[in-house]
Amino acid sequence: MKIGVLTSGGDSPGMNCAIRAIVRAGIHYHHEIFGIYRGYAGLINGEISPLSLRDVGNIIQRGGTILRSSRCKEFHTLEGRSLATAQLNKWGIESLIVIGGDGTFNGAMALFQESKIPIIGIPGTIDNDITGSDYSIGFETAVENAVEAIDKIRDTALSHDRVFFVEVMGKNSAALAQRIAICSGAEMAILPNKPIPYQEIDTVIQRGLKRGKTSSIFIVAEGHVSGRAQEVKDETLKRFKIESHVCILGHIQRGGAPSTQDRFFATQMGLSAIEEMTQQKIPFPLAVVVRSAKVTIVPLNECLQKNMNASEDFAKSISITSI
Amino acid sequence: MKIGVLTSGGDSPGMNCAIRAIVRAGIHYHHEIFGIYRGYAGLINGEISPLSLRDVGNIIQRGGTILRSSRCKEFHTLEGRSLATAQLNKWGIESLIVIGGDGTFNGAMALFQESKIPIIGIPGTIDNDITGSDYSIGFETAVENAVEAIDKIRDTALSHDRVFFVEVMGKNSAALAQRIAICSGAEMAILPNKPIPYQEIDTVIQRGLKRGKTSSIFIVAEGHVSGRAQEVKDETLKRFKIESHVCILGHIQRGGAPSTQDRFFATQMGLSAIEEMTQQKIPFPLAVVVRSAKVTIVPLNECLQKNMNASEDFAKSISITSI
């Protein structure tokens, strides 16, 4: 079978591990694998070429995606998707594996409905905010990158008795901010989609000061507009005379060698996608997901929403362990 | 309640995160927490002191264990354990949390049977070989450390067209070797407790050479005596004239800042241990384990064996993705 693979949306570390597994397992099961470059934009334009075993040699440790990625507005239109279908036909590509977030998955669903091409989605976004999967490729690396950075910021916080508001990625998703707060030992995760709990911030800082803790670190989810940490800094200064510093982690969260967790699940999910494509046991379109630590195949339509829920357990855990 | 905590057996990164969570949550729930130093040896000798909130400040990112650790033969004897019980009584310690591997857990079981003191075990060993838990503290960091080292060795392997046999820890356990092989993109994991598959090693190398792959990396589980990688090197030279290099990762696998996975689960398990100690819903002795990615409380006797099984799925995955 001729199988196409593309990465779409924000790049996330571990995408290359999935591509590697897809190419290697694809060739093992006697398929031909075609790389589609720059996501749906490249599909529409026919930026396509076959991938060999060697093309994916020595990429398991590389961040980003060798297939490159993009966000493509044209693919939101019926016309754009028709061009995509035409390219697939032209190249003889019989099935498609797409790696990305909920936007990518919704695009895949629309393409499937119109073209009937067998499609499998693999969750790849550092936000880990896709319904239907406990995990998406890149999440653990993004957490690692952020926590490593905060370990460094803590050196200065401790040396100078400072309060830091550290802004992390995750527009709508609480997952990144909460996980980073637990793993960095921060005082609190200030979540997106919720009012900023100013009173609580002040309480935590005052409680710390009372027991001799002169430095503290708060994780601020960026929300819809980057710069939210600056807002928190300005407002806490105004309301409570709290002197603080801001650090915006930005794109360093997205890059770098994938963590082993990401390498592991990306490899297993890529492999699983090819095995399902080979056996075709369940009606398409599908997604490869992680549930209860196991890689599983589920209908794609279980994975089309954004999961924005914060965990109350985690909030409690952060609060108790940072006293 | 007065609760003692100790770490025993080989140190593993993340133990400090568990200790931090235990102390913080313990104080949150109005207990007194006592640190017992150097494992069971220190318990027998009364190397004990109370732990405050500040004692566990700024340790979430530290490898090793602030309580230190040891392997204690005396605790294998009834006499040794009687001395331990006497110390607990002397200090008024009413319950005990022990962090370690299967040896630590068996010691805890014996102590419980004789002293009836409420005990909870938390799995802490880089080998991840305790029955009853999918995960033990330190495993992911050990995998990270090994994979980072292999990423470096690969630079030389590629530059010099070389075969490397990389020896990793895990005396009886296949878990480390297999996970490291998947995440580093190695050709094969040579498992402990099994004959070395020389013919297969040669086949893999020849297959690689045929398609122009002039370097390769094999993961060798150390088995009972360190030096197994050297044995593989010598024998493959003798049998197949394969020139190769050996690298023994050794103790660098054990140390360093815990990975976020270890920080996360260690924190959640420490917290859970204190919550169970506070509520005492289930008869002791107990263990806090990870099953299907969830932290859960189970009877300690489900966790007393070594899990030495290799995964056939993982072996297949390594073989397919390294072609």
Place this chain on the structure above:
Amino acid sequence: MKIGVLTSGGDSPGMNCAIRAIVRAGIHYHHEIFGIYRGYAGLINGEISPLSLRDVGNIIQRGGTILRSSRCKEFHTLEGRSLATAQLNKWGIESLIVIGGDGTFNGAMALFQESKIPIIGIPGTIDNDITGSDYSIGFETAVENAVEAIDKIRDTALSHDRVFFVEVMGKNSAALAQRIAICSGAEMAILPNKPIPYQEIDTVIQRGLKRGKTSSIFIVAEGHVSGRAQEVKDETLKRFKIESHVCILGHIQRGGAPSTQDRFFATQMGLSAIEEMTQQKIPFPLAVVVRSAKVTIVPLNECLQKNMNASEDFAKSISITSI
């Protein structure tokens, strides 16, 4: 002799290595070493305590400063410095080693002139902008931290064909921005204290595009107000329709385990300060500096200015190697 040691101004990685060397060498040469906490502020307030061999055990790899630091306005006044002198007399401290930047050194000079206490300065600032020394503690680690972060940003730049403006520290000093640009392979270092060369930025981007290079990274020295990278982004969009992203590295540049270069020179400079204090060959006040890769003792007044010169050789090197 009773020797006091303090760190002042912005913390920089490697300060702990210098403190460790001072304490160890001090005790080796039969001195008593006193730690003065929070820089000149702590000196004025008498936040002082003796340091033992064990106080500096296991700190060689720690970022920040165990003596903590501050910027102290009171020390700019004669009255503040009189209080400091009174504290030194009260504690019987006979000589002083100060680690910090040009502000710290100017404070030391003023204190010497009024109190005649033997003083040695050690350059410690990530900006590497002290006249009289080729090197100051923390510089190489700051470069390492920035370059590691840019290695990650490059993954996304390559995956998405993007232009990034990366803002780095160094208010007046070009040294950080230029070194980071050379080591990260960036297109250009946009220096402080100079107009932003918009036309040149556009030329470099267009040149890259012409030869198929669709991503590029520019280093922007923060200058006097953080946010300069945003200004460059806004203006290049307005003038040349260049779409770009901004990343502000901020405090992650200051923290983390010191690089080996910083550990090495900080250790040698600490040692050298104690040896000079012991032998007292040259009239005080003094500074320990690095010149032509050698640790040397010079009069403190050679080190009181800020060195803000950019290197034309480095600018040329960046331009040639990034074509």
Place this chain on the structure above:
Amino acid sequence: MKIGVLTSGGDSPGMNCAIRAIVRAGIHYHHEIFGIYRGYAGLINGEISPLSLRDVGNIIQRGGTILRSSRCKEFHTLEGRSLATAQLNKWGIESLIVIGGDGTFNGAMALFQESKIPIIGIPGTIDNDITGSDYSIGFETAVENAVEAIDKIRDTALSHDRVFFVEVMGKNSAALAQRIAICSGAEMAILPNKPIPYQEIDTVIQRGLKRGKTSSIFIVAEGHVSGRAQEVKDETLKRFKIESHVCILGHIQRGGAPSTQDRFFATQMGLSAIEEMTQQKIPFPLAVVVRSAKVTIVPLNECLQKNMNASEDFAKSISITSI
């Protein structure tokens, strides 16, 4: 001009930075640059191809060498070098830049004497043991890799009160062992080419025990046969009943992203080689070296010996700062 470039001998991190600078600067100055693969072996076999700007894109952060490397016995013979000269003539290559250690430089000198081709050597070996240059590419990264590993080993040493003998690379050279000892805070560097100072080792351990220091780390230079650390362990057990652990760092010292120091000097040296090749001011053969922290051009014959001297100053520094 047509300029060839090759890397030879053990790979060292930063070689790629030099290759990048040579290609970029070469093209800037209107030369054609040819990559010669696998060192002198590839030169003899004509494994040669032109290098473009893009071939060296995104390699500044890669360990190893994209040109690969080898140790070539045939090049020690007149016949081998005649074949090399013939290849240079066949490809029209008019001058040669070789990156490697003293073996590589001696080969270059012999080739020059026979072929009169303009040759420039760039020191590239992690051992930093070439006379005539204070620095060779890869040294600082090797020190970083070793020190990072020892930071991890220290976690276990402290947790278990252990003595570790850590074996590092450097067959004849003391430079690596001493620098690593200073930067890791080790007790002592046991040098190559000298008897092992058993009595001193015991003295240091006993001194530490007396003041409550229960763990210690010794750096052992591998010397001519790897396994020297094991010898030290066995002998100290026999003589003084010292229980200890061995760790052999091996090839992890050679790999990984180059440190900023290596990126910086490798870039400057590559650039300097091309500028000298362009201007041809000094009679060939030449070497680009670092002296007193400056990149300079010197006659190649100043760089043909191995520098095996240990520094007494460094030995004293290690001894004093580890008390």
